[in-house]
Amino acid sequence: MRLSLTSVSVRLGTAPIVADCDLTVGDGERVGLVGPNGSGKTSLMRTIYRALDPVAGSVALAGDDIRTLSQRQIARRAALVAQDNAPDFDFTVEEVVAMGRGPWIGAFETTTGRNNAPIASALERVGLAGHRTRRLSTLSGGERQRALVARALAQESPLLLLDEPTNHLDVHTALELLELVRDLGRATLCVLHDLNLAATYCDRLYVLHRGRIVANGPPEEVLDPELVQAVFGVTCTHLAHPITGGLLLAFSPLHAAPVPALGKGSNQ
Template identity: 85%
Template structure:
């Protein structure tokens, strides 16, 4: 499943939110979308599943313009895990995950044995098989997020769209969730605010700043100290993670001088 955005612009009423954005996600690729608060990340994500219609440009899923696809067909191709996306009613875990089968069922059609198998595999994948009958309100934030990921898995869509999936999660729950997503091997577009998580779990990154994509490519190339200073307003130093060997970013306010300049050791 390939996702392609070309020259996409978004307006909310008369207000321009995003302008002239190009973005691609290839089959099996994990792509991150990062940027400061208010830069347009969620709005851009919402155009993919047509919660917002783009003011200009085109969006294609597997080569088909989303404007030519029904919501059911879009849902068969792309599954969303949105921020704070909890059902209004206190469903059981199994009931929530079963909602992912909706795009494949006819109106008023009940789930079948095959649907039950798919739901069971999704629960097993997120390690919540024993939670089937638990109410969503009884779960921790990390467990609820895993339920929503399981619902997306039950949807059997080849593309996952994740909008800040680690928001409000503690360190352990956030890392566990991103490890799970990485192990799925599906094409993924993930909005993240934590640059170190983005650098660790994404193959490529796009940086959105003031409604425009200003950089795209491998994390170590994109998250240069110069770009981080310009876009995020902080000083950034590239380090090597002592365990993984990957990129680790150390931040400080722009006005703080390096330790060496302060007379280290005095």
């Protein structure tokens, strides 16, 4: 098991944020974490890389409690793409991606030789090979996000932690990115707002509501209309995707009036 959270509870100051959460990600498994704004998704993610300490419970990476691991050891096991996690200084794209090699190089070693191949591969995979010398500040929001994903890929850790990786991406780029993540075959925990993307690209989903896991399982089982209404406050209808045949969710506001069907007496 690449990742295991057991009865994890988190507080910010005196405010309870997450309570008694259990979550696992197995080898090669793509797991999604979904829930409304403020439900505790990012806080739960932050406990995994020790930006927050749980007040109860434990987090294990590849079987070891993270409290026994150094930050370098954690980074060798899990690579993170966090929200708004761009470097403070205006590095080039290649320099940003090279930061992903940090956990693997010594104090006096540079990102040359054996470290060049993962950097080049990561840039190629996210479509930024031609932007390696561009400054991060000159990129669009979507390109900046892809640069941060490339940094995580260059880290070559067996577990990917993605906190809303499709933010700032157009539809084409978002789909390309999630296709890439699927093709990598790495264990992945991904926070997503878009339930249709989560249903398409995740093997299992955890639904977080008011700081608690309220459902866990395959998307077609977890995202049932009753749960979606209770957690997200919208009416949900299950459809079959016309191309893939997979689950497609159609949403409407609660109590929205249905569109009348056209009949013989209708104006056309």
